[in-house]
Amino acid sequence: METFTNKYLTWLAVIFYMLLILFLVIRGALKTKNIEDYAVGSVHFSPVAVGLALAASMTSAATFIINPGFIGLYGISGVLSFGIVMPLAIFVSLIVFTKKFRKYGTSIKALTMAQWIGNRYNSKKYALFFAVLSFLLISFIVLILVGLTQVLSVALDLPVLPVLLSIGIFVFGYMMFGGANSMVYTNAIQAVLMLIVAVILLGSGYEHFSNGVKGFLAKLDSIDPTLAQWTNPSSFLFRDYFEIIFCQIIIGIAIVCQPHIITKSLLLKNEKDVNRYLLVGILVESLFFMVVVAGLYARLAFPELILDGEAIPMDGLVSTYVVQEFPVYVSLILVLGMISAGLSTLEGLIQSLSATITTDFLKPVFGESLFNREKPRREILINRLVIVFLAAVSMFLSYQQLVAPDVSVAIFAQNGVYAYFAAAFIPVLFGMFLDDVPLVAPVVASITALVVHFGVYYGRIGSYMQEPVNNPGVAATFAILSALFLGFFIYLLDKNFQFFKTEIKEKELSA
Template sequence: MQQLATSEQILANWIVVILYMCIILFFVIRGALKVRTMADYALGNISFSPMAVGLALAASMTSAATFIINPGFIALYGISGVLSFGIVMPLAIFFSLILLTKKFRISGANTKALTMAQWIGKTYQNDGYALFFAFISLLLVTFIVLICVGLTQILSSALNVEPVLVLGSVIIFVFGYMMFGGANSMVYTNAIQATLMLIVALILLASGVDQFEGGLTAFQSRLDDIGPYFASWVNPDSFLFRNLFEIIFCQAVIGFAIVCQPHIITKSLLLKNDKDVNKYLVIGIVVLIIFFQVVIVGLFARIHFPDLAIDGERIPMDGIVSAYVISKFPFYITVILIAGLISAGLSTLEGLIQSLSSTLTTDLINPLFSKYYDPSKRDQQEIMINKVIIVFLAIISFGLSYQQLISPNLSVGIFAQNGVYAYFSAAFVPVLFGMFIKKNPVGLKTVATASIVAIVTHFGVYYGGFFPMMDQQVNNPAIASTMALIVSLLVGLTFHYFSINKRHV
């Protein structure tokens, strides 16, 4: 492990981490005291302000991927990655949020759904379909792994502790407190985390001001010096940004569909008043605009480490931001940045644990085993099962995270994208059709077929190697997901069209 932090930095970072843990535990205990049922855990029983929920949305959508992992891609491949991750995808996400949020909130409130799988099951009036989505929601564990690895990279560098020890500690602490607080504590911790992340984003973006001495031309020249395609809008030497199809078309499709994740689209259900939705969206999107620009820091890090090495030792892609923060800033700034980068990871990790455990408890375990519950103790039994599921998720996450630490395929980001993209590819058609096709209700066969086709297409394209650009050492999950989304949408529309004609015959 490369040691960059001074003894002064290490001491200050330890103090910040311990204080941070104490603040988190305060809000967890406060929230846990109000949790009596799974509904309390999943949606909370406190009246949240639109500002708090908007900040929670921004924090949940921009995790360790945005602040730690994605800038590493930009440090490797340059401006093409900024166009993809910093411009195209955010614009598609904002459009999708505005279009889908109100529709989902109205529908979610009408169905009294606690989870997205439950909403899908109730919308199409089929418990088996909800069970299917509860099962495939396990694909979201890959995103949990990304965040655990990102947090481990930051903390092991900041505290000078072996990564495996940091990984174990992070998982025990975060999964441990998420067994109790749920949404009641998560919204407030997310709001605090988003505020810290906002400060950190501004500091990181300001860190590259000196690179613009001499104007944009001088900055462009510094980027040109790094490599032949580093300052170009496309980078044929990369695995992700080889042409405009990957950079613009695929990322626009992915950005629109990515909102169909349970820890994102269900955030609006935390609002108690429909009038708060617009304010919630404005706050969330304004903060997200700043967060998504943090990927530019990858350019600054590459100029700082032209060879991506320290003392001749190669910096792993997932550790580039950690190395930049520790080596670039004085310790009194580093401690703020470390707290913010921890927040970037925990904000989404909390949302994923809360939504995934709620889904598995409510939509997988309950339908299969509720007949064994004691009716007089059902609420307590559900809460206990939810805690057991969180322990199960912690064990799985540790094993997969350890594997990604010691042997990643370029980056844990590829591993996470493959799983998460497969999930929302399957969810896209049922969510879209369920919200927008009302005149002729969509049949179960239509959406179920579309979901299965999406899963098969995604993994078929990714692992099959038969699609153009998908026979490389590292493949781009965005291509596989784009094909899955397009094919499943066409299948869904075709099935729905023929089902309408059949009804009218």
């Protein structure tokens, strides 16, 4: 009877949440008249709302659902990596990059990352290149769909396939209409829910600290000594400080160069709002990143990672912890918060990726034969068809990851996402901070990043790449450093010897 009541209440909570989202989407859709409204909005948003939206979209199902599973499996070393080092690098990068990116993005009316890069280097082909690269971000959509499916299938006690289909149809369906006008408000509400969940999850293990931090570490040590150590040689992600600190600093700096993160600042209409936007986003995000500690609490609750005689999958560890260890009313809030963590980033990805494919891939390729300047609604219709395509591909790949994951869907996602921002980092960096950059420098850097990333990972190059499953962060680190070295070398050659025709002039930087 109690189990039936729990499911009934969970259903009611999920349905109420869906209705609230739909209300906000319809409200936003009424103000969306063209693709520009869809991409950056037609409403004057509060910097607090956009800051909350930034925190929510940066915090995906990975932070609340998937990454705590890694921490539950590998211990304190993962907290240092995912909860401390990477966030600090992200915050510094976000502060440094945001104002520069926004200043140029607003002056040229850039709607997408590909447009920003293409306009910055005066190259439509380079913009098209990044539009094609943006398909790599589908891997991140897959991660979030898998995380959401894990949470709801456990909470509702349903098979994964119908849950996956329901989530996909609902989210991609409403994102066909709302865009930025609704996304900022849904993200803000989701961020508030996530704040509540973060506090509950972080406080849920307070009894483990009855004997202080040393007592807590002793409990982890009794399960597995490597769980209480700053490095974990038995893992494939946290083996030494090179992986835990150096790689995560490089990744954290570059990770900001994702469309759904760095383009958030374009939603602000006034320059004076930027500081408040950053302050709100970073403060809230700091708390969100610490949620990975809940993975340690889950491991203490299930020391053998087994429930009712069955192994708990890593991606489902936190979901199982929430449903098994909390009273029903608290678990309802936690489930909704974890759904919010996934939806917030998923909405941003669908919005930015569909806008990129529509405006930066289909429009340049098909031109007037498909698009008509006098009919802006046609562009919106094409964008909706793109979202249908993204939904079909993403759900197919998600099901494959649910039934046959390679340790974790996070590895699948990291390979795609890390490759994208490794390729994007140098053109964004050079475009914001250097004058007279020849187009060949960022182009070569982007290609180098892709070749090195995939070459190191799939070619198993180096001592770090010899495990059955390897760390994409190591491959991305070498990719970013190689791209930076080669791109800067070409830039210096041109600066001193004028080998190449320059594309960015100083006067453009002051535009």
